[in-house]
Amino acid sequence: MTEISQNDVNQIKQLEDLVKQLASNVSNLLLYLPNLISGLESCKHILIDDYSTFDEQTKAYAWAQVVKIVELLANAAKIDKLRDPLGLSGAFELIVTFMNVNANVNYPNVDYQCLRALANFCITHDRNRQQFIDTGGINVALNCLKQQKDLETIRASSATLLNAGLNYDNVNVGIVDKDGLNTLAEILDPEGVLKKYENDIEVARTCVYFATRVIINLIGTAEGKKEIGNTKVITSLVHLLKYASREGAVDDDVDMLENVVEILETVSLESDDVQQILVRNNLFPILLDFLEFSNPPLNCEQRIIKSYGECKAAVLKVIVSATMSDSNMDPLFNDATLLNRFLHWLNLSTDRDDLQMCSALSLGNLARTDKHCIQLVHEFKIGEPLADVLKTSSNIKVQHAIISVLKNISLPVENKAIIGSLGIIGMSSPLLEKDTVQPVQLGVIGILKHLSSHNLSNSVKIIMGENPADTETPTPLNRLLSIIKRSDEIPVRSEGTRVLVNLVKKLWSEHPYKEQEGISMKLLRQKLNKVEIIEPLVNMVIESKYPILQNEGIIALTLLSMDDSAKEINPSLDFLTSEKVGASDKYPDEIRSNGCMFLEKASKAACGPQKRYLREKVPPVIKPLFTNEHKPISDRLKSDIDKVLKNLD
Template sequence: MASQDYKDGGSTGLVPVATTNTDIISLAGGIELPAVETVVPDLTDLKSLSSSETEGVVPVEEQDQMFRALKEVLSKTEGDEDVFDVQELRDALESADTAAQEGRRGPQLLGGVAAILQKLWQSESRYMVEAAEALANASRDPSWRIPFGQSGVLQFFLQLIATPDVDKDLLFHSLRLIGNSCADTDENREIVVSNNYTRAIMRLTLNPDLVHVAIPVIYNICTDFEPAQTQVATNRLGYILLKQINDGAVKGNALLNFTYELVEMAAGQAEGIENSPDGTIVLMMNIALKEDTTFAQYTCLVTCLAQYLQAERFQIASIRHKLVEHIISVLERSFTIEVDESVSEDVQLLNQLRLKLNQTLGDISALPTFLETYPIGSPLVDTLQSWLIRRQETLQICACVVLGNVARTDEICQLMIDQLNIHRALIHNLNNNTIGGVLHASLGFLKNLSIAESNREKLGDADIIPAISKIWTYDTVPQVQLAATSVTRLVIASNVKNISRLLTSLSSDPDSPAHLRTYLSMLLSLCSRTDTAPIKTEIGRTICSICRTLLSRKKAADVDDETSTLLDRLFDLHKDIARPVGAMITQTEWPVVRSEGWFALALMASHDKGCPAVVDCLIDTDIYTQVEKSLDVTDDESAATGAAATSEQLQRKGDRDNLVIMVKELLSRDPESLPKGKKERLRELMNRAVSLRS
């Protein structure tokens, strides 16, 4: 927006309204909403005209002479000797404009104007207002601005507005001159800021007769001038203006536009956020939810609110004062506020703000004190649960993120499933959404719920595996596929019933080709076609978990028929079952994952039907090379045990132990698919590793 140009005009007679919207304010118990009079910095340390030394009152006759001198200075033309007339001063300024057609004026042109103004002030001259008005009119011409600053005229009027009990008309024209002199003129802005006179202008925003000019003056000083922005933000301009907007003291579209821009500017300064009262965010939300708040005003307020809520101090305050429900009301308001859908920039801005609010709510709900204020069964949790099946994607994602953060302990996760049946809404989303954001958020929440072991069977009962299996086919959204495979791994961990569900045939018709395919077959198919290493690793870890659960039970004395049947299905229907485990071994980022892979292969090799799967894995040259490298142990490595060994050495030793077991199991079963040369080499390496270990 261009700098404001101040023309002559009278007061608009603005007065603060007596009533305010207190919907949020009345509910924010104990939060501080200080009156603006107590927030605006005092001016006791500013130099004012009343503190200047006086030389006594100048007689009226001398005042007339001073005005004639002032006229000569301003006009630089021959004039008559009549007593000063205001119109003559205006005419003189116009003559000076004509004389300086190139628009360049130096401070010497103004001569002793500042001194004349000082004496007229001290004499309480009746010409003071008229002189200020004439100079303010002149300041509309950009060529006068630098001379006003260099000659001391600007400084005089800055001192004047810092002086108590000044006539409102004189203040009005003084503000006009200051505002015009600072428009696009950093040299004059520096004069204002270096002496901290922005505080005096801010205080005048409280005057209902001057607010309509004081706010644009601040705008002109701050536009594209960082020092001024920092200063007014530090002095709590954001809170002051928000309080006045909320109280109805700022009216008119033009003035409100300036005001909202200044609020947003102050929110962009770290100092403004640090020094603002907690009640600042209450005011933002209260105004944002008013029915007469426009789209542009709403987006400004939400932008500022998101910036404030990045600070942990305001995040904690929003919990302590129970403001989170109002934040979600602001988010919900974004779906009812009037916006021109044909303006793509507005639609994009609204979506960005929704995303920011979601991120903010995610940060707040992750704080330890959130659950203390908003426990399971609280109205906020109930509202968020209802959002899980809302049509608006943003609200669904918000509910998943916030409630997912609440689900931080097994006890809470159990309550969410046992009492709220919250998992059914999430699984419904998996079955009925192809939108990446909703799916990813729902899966993230389900991951948290799956960590509690007692929840896994209930998730399986709610058909989570068939729902997740659809997502394994979404090759265009690998991040969603990864989340889906992670949930699968957690759900089947140490849970035979869910493993059985994973091994269920895709068709109950014996004549259908799908009868010999299982949900696990779909997961293995994903592993073979994806290039995403984390997905391969997660699938491999799922296989490891199945082997650990079933093969550990098989070794127990009380092994049941169900386990044997599941193991037969595992190896008979999935000849490539060990290949995802191979991906765990060849990856280099996580040594502990590699160790988990060696352990799983050792378990598989201990089963007659699992042995061919291990051989199928070892056919891969890279994996076989890893086997040789890990078994080819040196004397020094073998001696590295106990406290003297590093964690890396101990891990390599553990890997070798598992490999020795794997090779022993393979050689004892003598699988035909393993080439004779590799058998001999493996036997040689195993014997050497065993001898060194003993």
């Protein structure tokens, strides 16, 4: 051994008493920090720079001193004011170097104490975190996770990555770039750490808990969200959910469960890749089992019971999001076991609102094609359980979910008669009175719109109610007119008015002397040719920005204006030719031109009493527009008015 080499050994030995002294009072460490770093440099020289010069006993001695000195630095780093000088001392480079060498040597406690030091250096210290990156700290921490030498080192590796990446995304992006998600997935998989170290389950559970917290940091970055759409990671997470909620789980398992659910909820709602993995890799049933069967640990705290409820609500969202994926729609729909399970959930008592809501939302998502809607109604008989839940549930979230799927399955022509026969029109229309829940109102209006389109029986039920003899209960039509009148929401008013259009179009497509369930077409038409119906139709023509809605309103008004049953007094004509419409100065020329278009169409189609009525009523209303000096009209409106007058000649 050379004299220089012996000096390294002597220098380390001289530090032994100092290290023992500082171990009991690390607050004085700053005074001796250069000596400690110099001692680590000597250890580095013995172990790396001139490795072959020393015998095994001397090398073992050097490793032992590395462990003691680094442990001292790790303890000192718990003190806020010491982290800055520790980061500037050169300790980062030395610690990472020792870990890289020990990857092949595997000297006891080296990795554990080095990781402790790195983790504590990084506590709320961004400059040290950047040094952690620059010196290769991410690499050595991930390598320790991959090797899984012992449980303490696994825990320390996870804790180091967690501390370094907390509120510092440079570290998190670095972990993602170095395939850290797949490495962490090995830790999450219950068949790994949790099963391997069952005899030390508390530490094993902590390792996994830290790993899940690291992943939460990673998905806070765009890179992490992109890369987590990975079969291995998602599979490990779902299996961990199953483990953490197993029968016999304890309170501490819930901490892992909360993290897993947070990750799955965050990534599945935004990633089609994740949604596909859940279905394609047979993970979906595990989520369903958790929602249906899992329970909090026995005799647990109220906090944990509440947390379980929140976890189930989050998993419900994950399930529903998976059914929203276009790629998953056919595979899920073709799974008869799954569909029957959803139908079973619908039939459960109302104390399982979560299952009923999940079932309805999922089925609504799967019913996005006519083919699926028709199969659900005709083969799976989904209408009956939906009607039963709508009839019995008072939970507004469940009602919203049920209304949503009913709206979807009411669209195909083949389904309209069946859905209408179940009493859905009468059961759903009272929900129009709940002004605080606009999505439910729009859903009910959607059901009425779909069911009334091209279906006379459903149209009659909307006009007269499910039981025409019941004169005390407001009819669906009355409830619809009420919400159209009082609502300030344009979608509610316009979609509600489209139901009126459907009713008019259907009734006026039937023979005027026909009867439907003992009710004459004449009576039904009279129920519609009223100012309460006409006014919202006119407003849609006037207020809508969309030509298709304006055109629908004009068609309905034209049919009403031609109604033979009105004889000499026609409510629609009387309203349309009054000062409320067309001539009023509050409407811009473009809107008044739309009114002229209607009057032109009406005059072309009119004959007999209607023609005489129009000739009498229209000219006195629109001619004064030519001579209004306060508000001159455009040339275009003049032309439109001329067309109307010529058609009345």
